Amino acid sequence: MRLRSKLAVRCAKLTSTLIRKLNRGSGVTLPGYVARLIDPKILSVMSGMIREKTIVTMGTNGKTTTNSILYHALKAEGKTVIINRTGANMLNGIISAFVLATDKKGCLHADYACIEVDEIASVRVLPELKPDCALLTNISRDQLDRFGEVDITYNKIKTAVLSVPKTKLIINCDDILSYTLTRECKNSSVTYGISEQIFDDISRSEIRESIFCRSCGKKLSYDFFHYGQLGIYHCPNCGFERPAPNYTAARITFHDEVYSFDMDGIHIDSGARSPYNVYNTLSAYAALRTLGAPMDNFKSTIESFDYGNNRESIFTINGARVQLHLAKNPIGFQQKISLVLKDPKPKDVIIQINDTYQDGEDISWLWDVDFQYLANANAATITTNGTRRHDMGLRLKYEDISCGSTTDIQATVEKLTADGTKNLYVIVNYSGLYRTNHMLAALQNSAKGGSPS
Amino acid sequence: MKLTIGHLYPDLLNLYGDRGNIQCFRKRLEWRGIEAEVIPFLSGDKIDFSKLDIILLGGGSDREQELVCQYMKEIKHDFKSYVEDNGVVLAVCGGYQLLGKYYKTDKKMIEGLEILDIYTEWEPERLIRNIILNSPLFKTPIVGFENHGGRTYIGSHTPLGKVFFGLGNTGKSGYEGVVYKNVIATYLHGPLLPKNPQVCDYLLERALKRKYGEDIKLKALPDKLEHKANSYIVDRYSDKKYVLKETIKRYT
Numbered sequence: 001m002r003l004r005s006k007l008a009v010r011c012a013k014l015t016s017t018l019i020r021k022l023n024r025g026s027g028v029t030l031p032g033y034v035a036r037l038i039d040p041k042i043l044s045v046m047s048g049m050i051r052e053k054t055i056v057t058m059g060t061n062g063k064t065t066t067n068s069i070l071y072h073a074l075k076a077e078g079k080t081v082i083i084n085r086t087g088a089n090m091l092n093g094i095i096s097a098f099v100l101a102t103d104k105k106g107c108l109h110a111d112y113a114c115i116e117v118d119e120i121a122s123v124r125v126l127p128e129l130k131p132d133c134a135l136l137t138n139i140s141r142d143q144l145d146r147f148g149e150v151d152i153t154y155n156k157i158k159t160a161v162l163s164v165p166k167t168k169l170i171i172n173c174d175d176i177l178s179y180t181l182t183r184e185c186k187n188s189s190v191t192y193g194i195s196e197q198i199f200d201d202i203s204r205s206e207i208r209e210s211i212f213c214r215s216c217g218k219k220l221s222y223d224f225f226h227y228g229q230l231g232i233y234h235c236p237n238c239g240f241e242r243p244a245p246n247y248t249a250a251r252i253t254f255h256d257e258v259y260s261f262d263m264d265g266i267h268i269d270s271g272a273r274s275p276y277n278v279y280n281t282l283s284a285y286a287a288l289r290t291l292g293a294p295m296d297n298f299k300s301t302i303e304s305f306d307y308g309n310n311r312e313s314i315f316t317i318n319g320a321r322v323q324l325h326l327a328k329n330p331i332g333f334q335q336k337i338s339l340v341l342k343d344p345k346p347k348d349v350i351i352q353i354n355d356t357y358q359d360g361e362d363i364s365w366l367w368d369v370d371f372q373y374l375a376n377a378n379a380a381t382i383t384t385n386g387t388r389r390h391d392m393g394l395r396l397k398y399e400d401i402s403c404g405s406t407t408d409i410q411a412t413v414e415k416l417t418a419d420g421t422k423n424l425y426v427i428v429n430y431s432g433l434y435r436t437n438h439m440l441a442a443l444q445n446s447a448k449g450g451s452p453s
Numbered sequence: 454m455k456l457t458i459g460h461l462y463p464d465l466l467n468l469y470g471d472r473g474n475i476q477c478f479r480k481r482l483e484w485r486g487i488e489a490e491v492i493p494f495l496s497g498d499k500i501d502f503s504k505l506d507i508i509l510l511g512g513g514s515d516r517e518q519e520l521v522c523q524y525m526k527e528i529k530h531d532f533k534s535y536v537e538d539n540g541v542v543l544a545v546c547g548g549y550q551l552l553g554k555y556y557k558t559d560k561k562m563i564e565g566l567e568i569l570d571i572y573t574e575w576e577p578e579r580l581i582r583n584i585i586l587n588s589p590l591f592k593t594p595i596v597g598f599e600n601h602g603g604r605t606y607i608g609s610h611t612p613l614g615k616v617f618f619g620l621g622n623t624g625k626s627g628y629e630g631v632v633y634k635n636v637i638a639t640y641l642h643g644p645l646l647p648k649n650p651q652v653c654d655y656l657l658e659r660a661l662k663r664k665y666g667e668d669i670k671l672k673a674l675p676d677k678l679e680h681k682a683n684s685y686i687v688d689r690y691s692d693k694k695y696v697l698k699e700t701i702k703r704y705t
Contacts, residue, residue, distance in 0.1 A: 151516050219464070361582065364598055388685075400480075
C-alpha cells in the first residue's frame with residue numbers, strides 16, 4: 001500500500017478514537033473526510049483490497065434493509081463482509097466504513113463489501129468504488145427539497161452508472177424509471193419483479209411518478225399497480241413494456257402477520273410484515289445469484305432475518321402493545337396506513353413529523369399521502385407531535401379527522417399505554433426514529449413491560 | 454350555491470401535494486354549506502371554461518412541463534378569455550411559469566400560455582427553502598416552501614408579496630409571485646392554501662362574487678390550527694438566531 005494511503009488510514013482512525021473519547025457522537029463521517037483529505041484516492045485503494053466482490057445498493061426505498069439482507073446472507077456463508085452503517089451512505093461515511101475496518105497495518109481483510117449509497121453521493125462514490133454489481137431498489141418521490149425533482153435523482157443515478165460500464169445492474173423491472181435506466185446505459189443487467197398482485201388496495205395513493213412512456217411521451221397503460229408507479233406497464237403507442245423478469249417471487253401469501261413466498265424453487269417463510277420486504281429479499285437474492293456467491297444458508301438466514309432493523313419495532317409498555325414505524329416519504333407512509341388498517345382492533349395513533357435536513361425540510365409530501373383512510377381505522381385517538389405537528393394536524397383536519405397534538409411524546413405514550421386502547425401505533429419520520437426508539441425501549445424496561453393484559 | 458373547480462392536468466402537473474390546495478378549496482366550501490365540484494382534466498381532455506369557477510394549475514417537473522406544453526396550445530385562447538373575464542386561477546410553481554411567455558430550461562424552450570407578460574429562465578442552482586411573504590392583500594403573512602430552478606421575471610406585473618424570508622421570483626428581486634385580475638401565481642408549492650386560509654378564502658370569495666354577485670360574503674371559520682401552523686413558520690424565521698443557525702448549516 002502507498003505511504004500516503006497508510007497515513008490517511010492512520011489519521012482517520014485517530015480521528016475516530018478522538019471523537020469517541022470526547023463523546024461527540026458515533027463518528028461515522030469525519031474519519032472519512034480526514035482520510036480523503038490526505039489521500040483523495042483512498043476509496044479506490046480500499047475497495048481494491050476487497051478479495052471477492054463489492055455490491056452497492058441504491059434507490060429511494062428499501063436500501064438499508066436490502067443491504068442488510070446481503071450482509072447477513074454473506075456472513076452466513078462464513079464470509080468477512082464490510083458494511084456501512086445505517087444512514088452513513090454519503091462519500092465520507094462510506095470511506096469511514098472501509099478505513100475503520102482495517103487492521104493495525106492499515107490492511108483490509110474482507111471478502112465482500114456491501115455498501116448502501118445515497119443517490120446524490122452515487123456520482124462520486126461509484127467511479128471510486130467500481131462495484132461488481134449495483135442493485136437499484138426503485139426510484140420515487142423522496143426528499144424533493146434535496147433532490148429537486150425525481151428526474152434529477154434519476155439523472156444522478158444514471159451519471160453514476162454510466163461511469164462504471166463494467167458494473168452489473170440488478171434492476172426492479174416493475175419500476176419503469178429503473179428499467180428505463182438500464183435501457184439508457186450499456187451495462188449488463190439482471191431484472192427482478194413481481195408478476196402477481198400482492199399489494200392490497202385498501203389504501204392506495206394516487207400519486208404516481210412517470211406514468212408516461214420515457215421513449216415516446218404517451219400515457220402508459222397498466223395492468224395493475226403494486227404501489228407508487230411500480231406495476232405491470234406497457235405503452236400502447238410504441239410497444240415499450242415491462243419485460244419478463246429474470247428473478248421473480250411467486251405464490252406470495254400473507255398469514256399470521258408475515259409473508260411467505262417462493263423464489264427460484266426455494267420456499268421462504270419470512271418474518272416480513274410488509275409486502276415491500278418481499279421485493280427487498282428478491283432483489284438481494286438476484287444480486288447474490290448474479291455474483292455467483294455461495295447461498296447454501298440463504299433460506300435459513302432469511303427466515304430468521306429481522307426486517308425491523310429499528311424501523312419497525314414492537315414494545316410492551318404498561319401491558320400495552322406499542323409499535324414504532326418509520327415513514328419518511330409518501331409511498332412509505334401509505335404502506336404504514338395500510339398496515340394500520342389491516343389491524344381491526346381499536347387503537348391509538350401518534351404521528352411525529354419533523355422537518356430537519358435529514359427528514360427533508362419540505363413537508364408538502366404529507367399531502368401526497370391518502371390519510372382519509374384513517375377515518376375508518378378504528379382509531380380512538382390520533383395525536384400529532386414533532387416540529388411540524390400543526391401541518392400534520394391540518395392534513396387530518398382537511399379530511400375531517402379530529403386529532404390532538406403534544407410536545408411531550410413520552411408523556412403521551414405513558415398516558416395512552418395506561419388508559420388507552422392498549423394498542424398504540426407510533427409513526428415517525430427520520431430524525432425522530434432513534435430517539436423515539438430509545439425512549440420506548442426505556443419505558444419498556446422501566447416498567448418491565450408491565451403485566452400482560 | 455356551488456363552485457366548480459377545474460384541476461388542470463393532474464396526471465402531469467402533480468408535484469408535491471397540489472392536492473392539498475384542491476382539498477382546501479373543497480373543504481372550506483363544504484364547511485360553509487356551499488357545494489364544491491372538482492373536475493380533474495387529464496392531458497388531452499376537452500375543457501369547457503364557461504363551466505369553471507376556479508382553475509388550479511399545479512407544478513410539474515421540467516420534463517412533464519414539456520409534455521403539457523403540447524396540450525396547452527389547444528386551450529391557450531379559451532384560457533386567456535377566462536382570465537380576462539375575471540376567472541379565478543391559482544397557478545403554482547410550474548403552473549406559474551406556464552402562464553408566462555416562455556420557460557427557457559437548460560436544454561429546451563417551453564412555450565407558455567402568454568396570459569401574463571412574464572418569462573422564466575433556468576439557472577443551475579435551485580432555489581429551495583421555506584419562504585414567508587408579506588402581501589398587501591392580506592394581514593397575515595403567506596408561508597410556504599419554494600423549490601424551483603427557474604427565475605421568473607415579472608416585468609411590470611404586481612407581485613403577490615414582498616419576501617420576508619426566502620428567495621422568491623428570481624432569488625434577487627425581493628418579490629414573489631404575481632397577482633393579475635383574479636389570478637394568483639406563485640412559487641409557493643403544494644399545500645399553499647391549508648396554511649394560508651386567507652389566500653384560499655380570497656380566491657373563493659372572488660369566484661363566488663363573479664358567479665353570484667358582489668354581495669356575497671364568506672362566513673368566518675374556526676382557523677386556530679391553520680394559524681398555529683402559519684405562525685410556527687413566521688416565528689421561526691423571525692428569530693434571528695435561528696436564521697443564522699440555518700444559514701450556517703446550509704453552507705457547511
